[in-house]
Amino acid sequence: MSARVSDYVKAIQKMKLEAGNQNKTELIIRAGDLHSQVNKGTPTLVTCCMAMKKMMLEDDEFLKNPENKSGASANLTIKYQLHDLEHRLPLLRPKQRGRKKGVQMKKKEEAKSSVQITLEEWLAKIPLSFTENKGTFDVQGTYGIWKIKVAVPRGRRPFDLDDVVYSLLKYADEKTDKYSVCMNDSKENRRQWEHISPVLRKKMNITAIFVKNGNVEEY
Structure with missing residues (x-):
C-alpha cells in the first residue's frame, strides 16, 4: 500500500523525537531517504515532499529545494530545528487566491x-x-x-x-x-x-x- 501524507508526518515526528532524546539541536532529512524508508508501494515522492514541507516550522530551512515541474524531488533536503516544537508556527502557510468569503x-x-x-x-x-x-x-x-x-x-x-x-x-x-x-x-x-x-x-x-x-x- 502506498504511503500517505500522514505516514510521512508520523515518520518525521518520530525522527524529531529520537533526535531530541539524543540531545541533538537539529535534524536533516532528505526526501529520497525518507521515501525509501516509509513507502513500500507505488512511488509517492510528491506526497513525501508535501509532508516534509508541511512539517516545517519557523527557523527551519531548505538546504536543497530543486525546482521541477511536479514540485517534488528526491534531493529535497530540509534542516529541522528541534527547539520549542510546540510553540513555533508553521513556516509555510499558502494563501489561495480567488476565494469568496x-x-x-x-x-x-x-x-x-x-x-x-x-x-x-x-x-x-x-x-x-x-x-x-x-x-x-x-x-x-x-x-x-x-x-x-x-x-x-x-x-x-x-x-x-x-x-x-x-x-x-x-x-x-x-x-x-x-x-x-x-x-x-x-x-x-x-x-x-x-x-x-x-x-x-x-x-x-x-x-x-x-x-x-x-x-x-x-x-
Whole structure:
C-alpha cells in the first residue's frame, strides 16, 4: 500500500523525537531517504515532499529545494530545528487566491465535487498557489502555468475523456507549461486515459490526476 501524507508526518515526528532524546539541536532529512524508508508501494515522492514541507516550522530551512515541474524531488533536503516544537508556527502557510468569503463561499464549497475539494487540498499542501474558475485551475508552477481541468460526470452520464482533453487544450498558449485532467480513480477512467495517445501526452505534457478516498496520484 502506498504511503500517505500522514505516514510521512508520523515518520518525521518520530525522527524529531529520537533526535531530541539524543540531545541533538537539529535534524536533516532528505526526501529520497525518507521515501525509501516509509513507502513500500507505488512511488509517492510528491506526497513525501508535501509532508516534509508541511512539517516545517519557523527557523527551519531548505538546504536543497530543486525546482521541477511536479514540485517534488528526491534531493529535497530540509534542516529541522528541534527547539520549542510546540510553540513555533508553521513556516509555510499558502494563501489561495480567488476565494469568496462568508455565505457565498459556503455555497460555493457545497457545490464542489469531492474530486475538486481533494485537488484543492492537495495543491495547498504542496504548496502551490492557484486560481479556479468553473472546475479549471490555473496553478502557478515553476516553469509557467499548470492548467488542470476537473472532469466529473453530469448526473448519471459519464464524461468523455477525449472531449475533456480537447477542451483543456483549447486554452493552450505560451504561458502554459503543463496540462492535467483530474478525475475520480475508476477502471473506466483509467481505461479512457490509456486510450489517449502516449505521443500526444508526451508532446503536450499532459498528465492524469486520479483521486480516490482523499488520495491523489499523478500519472
